[in-house]
Amino acid sequence: xxxxxxxxxLAAVTAVVSAVFVSLLPTGKMKNAFSALVGVILICxxxxxxxxxxxxxxxxxxxxxxALEEDGDRFRKKSExxxxxxxxxxxxxxVRERLIQDGLKAESVNVVxxxxxxxxxxxxxxxxxxxxxxxxxxxxEICENAEVNIKWVKENEE
Numbered sequence: 001x002x003x004x005x006x007x008x009x010l011a012a013v014t015a016v017v018s019a020v021f022v023s024l025l026p027t028g029k030m031k032n033a034f035s036a037l038v039g040v041i042l043i044c045x046x047x048x049x050x051x052x053x054x055x056x057x058x059x060x061x062x063x064x065x066x067a068l069e070e071d072g073d074r075f076r077k078k079s080e081x082x083x084x085x086x087x088x089x090x091x092x093x094x095v096r097e098r099l100i101q102d103g104l105k106a107e108s109v110n111v112v113x114x115x116x117x118x119x120x121x122x123x124x125x126x127x128x129x130x131x132x133x134x135x136x137x138x139x140x141e142i143c144e145n146a147e148v149n150i151k152w153v154k155e156n157e158e
Contacts, residue, residue: 007046014045080115087117091143095122098138104130107153111143119143125151 018038025031091111112121139148
């Protein structure tokens with residue numbers, strides 16, 4: 001309510017001051033030009049509170065845009081992380097299946113991917129001695145350039 005009172009007071013003061021200046025001018029072209037100028041000033045005084053609201057709305061839009069951009073960056077990062085995890089799981093399943101085809105059962109298969117979804121490291125754990133060369137060959141068919149690490153777990157370890 002205080003804003004409406006201030007706006008009404010500003011409009012009233014502007015109208016009174018304008019009327020005083022217009023009445024003091026002699027008649028003629030100068031008075032007409034000045035009257036037009038006073039009309040523009042009065043209109044500006046009347047719409048100025050709405051223009052301030054437009055500025056606030058603009059600030060809100062800028063804040064909202066920044067928030068959307070930040071959310072977009074967070075979403076993009078999370079999507080990339082998820083895509084890497086999906087790639088790793090895909091490689092792990094493919095390696096596990098390839099090992100099974102060669103009669104090799106791995107206790108665990110862990111694949112590490114880079115940001116371009118390429119397998120860079122494959123960690124295998126076997127329970128008992130197997131043909132290591134055969135296991136490395138099976139992995140290299142799926143993950144060509146990956147480093148292969150093989151860990152052995154004894155029968156009684158779990």
